[in-house]
Amino acid sequence: MSHPPHHGRPPRPDERHQQPASAPLPPLAPPTLPSPVVQIPPDPAPSPARRPVWRRPAVLGLVLALVLGAGGWGLWSYLGHGGPGRKTPAAAKDAAGTVAWKAGARTKPDDKGMKEALGTWFTSSLVVKAEPDMVTAYDVRTGEKKWSFLLAGPLCAASRESEDNIAVVAVQFAGVCARMMAVDLRDGHRVWDELIVDEKEGAEALTPGKWKKAGLEIALHHGHVYALWATGGQTRRLTDGKRVEEEKRDACEMVDTAGGDQLIAITYCGDKGTTIRSLDPEKLEKPRWSRKIEEKQDGILSIVSTSPLVLTQSPGKAGPDARFDFVVLDPSSGKEKTRVPYNSFWRLGVCFLPTSGCTGALTDNTSLYVAGKGVTMAYDLTTGKERWTYKADASRVTLPVSVRDGEVAAYTPATAERRGRVTYVSAASGKSLRTVEHSDREADRRNEAMMARIDGYPRLRNDRLLLINDGAYDDAGSGMIFAINAPSDDD
Numbered sequence: 001m002s003h004p005p006h007h008g009r010p011p012r013p014d015e016r017h018q019q020p021a022s023a024p025l026p027p028l029a030p031p032t033l034p035s036p037v038v039q040i041p042p043d044p045a046p047s048p049a050r051r052p053v054w055r056r057p058a059v060l061g062l063v064l065a066l067v068l069g070a071g072g073w074g075l076w077s078y079l080g081h082g083g084p085g086r087k088t089p090a091a092a093k094d095a096a097g098t099v100a101w102k103a104g105a106r107t108k109p110d111d112k113g114m115k116e117a118l119g120t121w122f123t124s125s126l127v128v129k130a131e132p133d134m135v136t137a138y139d140v141r142t143g144e145k146k147w148s149f150l151l152a153g154p155l156c157a158a159s160r161e162s163e164d165n166i167a168v169v170a171v172q173f174a175g176v177c178a179r180m181m182a183v184d185l186r187d188g189h190r191v192w193d194e195l196i197v198d199e200k201e202g203a204e205a206l207t208p209g210k211w212k213k214a215g216l217e218i219a220l221h222h223g224h225v226y227a228l229w230a231t232g233g234q235t236r237r238l239t240d241g242k243r244v245e246e247e248k249r250d251a252c253e254m255v256d257t258a259g260g261d262q263l264i265a266i267t268y269c270g271d272k273g274t275t276i277r278s279l280d281p282e283k284l285e286k287p288r289w290s291r292k293i294e295e296k297q298d299g300i301l302s303i304v305s306t307s308p309l310v311l312t313q314s315p316g317k318a319g320p321d322a323r324f325d326f327v328v329l330d331p332s333s334g335k336e337k338t339r340v341p342y343n344s345f346w347r348l349g350v351c352f353l354p355t356s357g358c359t360g361a362l363t364d365n366t367s368l369y370v371a372g373k374g375v376t377m378a379y380d381l382t383t384g385k386e387r388w389t390y391k392a393d394a395s396r397v398t399l400p401v402s403v404r405d406g407e408v409a410a411y412t413p414a415t416a417e418r419r420g421r422v423t424y425v426s427a428a429s430g431k432s433l434r435t436v437e438h439s440d441r442e443a444d445r446r447n448e449a450m451m452a453r454i455d456g457y458p459r460l461r462n463d464r465l466l467l468i469n470d471g472a473y474d475d476a477g478s479g480m481i482f483a484i485n486a487p488s489d490d491d
Helices: 073-079 442-451
Strands: 099-104 120-122 126-130 134-139 145-150 155-158 166-173 176-184 190-195 217-221 224-229 232-237 243-248 254-258 264-268 274-278 289-292 301-306 309-313 325-329 336-340 361-363 367-373 375-380 386-391 397-404 407-412 421-426 432-437 459-461 464-468 479-485
Touching: 099 134, 099 442, 120 459, 126 464, 126 479, 155 217, 166 217, 176 224, 217 254, 224 254, 254 301, 264 301, 301 361, 325 367, 361 397, 375 397, 375 407, 397 459, 442 479
Parallel strands: none
Antiparallel strands: 099 479, 120 126, 126 134, 134 145, 155 166, 166 176, 176 190, 217 224, 224 232, 232 243, 254 264, 264 274, 274 289, 301 309, 309 325, 325 336, 361 367, 367 375, 367 397, 375 386, 397 407, 407 421, 421 432, 459 464, 464 479
């Protein structure tokens, strides 16, 4: 059995955002908006199932020690029809643990940089998914496609958050991640569409020749969009895209940002160290607070949550075997309040996905919940001490998925041979309350296991456990969404 590596460096931005040498931006030619929304009818009934051929493991494979023997598009087609879109197996019922629906990728990766699937957002009834050149909305419960539109270029960045049912994506323009657009998640119409830099500034403004690694990152905060890149950042109004404020600095190797209750920016500038700031979107040059990471702790940071403000921090040089801590900061000053020290039981995946915070880590107002091999562990955010450990399958990682009504949903993904399950445990004590076993059909196990190995992390929404691709998309066999019936109680 393979062993997942511990938390290490983030995906190299130059791996995620391939961009050619700088060049002036051509004029933004009309029409400025992508093609109109297409209302998509439901797919016809699925065709007979086919035998799978396995695909390569991807980032969430860092979390899960799964041994699977097949791969490829054939596997994603195992439920039935091999084409993209919603496919519901004929045997699926609304019973807990059965497969509700699945959505394959509606586009295919190519050799021109169309390899990003960053971006997943929710309304009260929809899950909205960004793909390399399109955005599509599905009904969370049924998987029915509600709307879809083509992007004006290859997807290259997306906001983690949505605000007032609006999310923001960026696409490549003239080979640079330079064109942002805001999308209304309810019906798919574009609220605005703007270039990040003036045309006369050209690509050099975003991809300086001396340091091209830091890709564009986007966050939303209190009616503003914040875009951060190697040499600066800017804010715009979320309602109309009008520029509010801008900042410039020397190029930094890596950048990260997250919004929500706070607007947090992290810049890693090599020998100049790592800085974390809480920003006022209307006064970027005057942060609410700024904190320079001490040299002895100089390592890779990632933002797990902005409310409460929790980071991961890897002391010293990061790498596949790097140890790291969870750090709770005072939201008003940035000072360290408490630290949860590294535990060898932890098994986290990538903590740098722009849309997911940290795969395998979850917070509420008082506690941190962390995935482990055979366990899910809870820690007090005030003291940093362990509160409880829920023991699950000793050979599989168990991930915290949600905290609701005093219960933590702990997900143990399927393997090719063993069914997956969700166990609801008491948030106060870690005691198991009830378990929902997933489908034991071979096809369902294999498809669930495949989706558990992609970039992304599980969500519980509207009585559905959703396994969603939220990262690199370079295999035409990748699924996009796999939905499992997950009722909130035993009924």
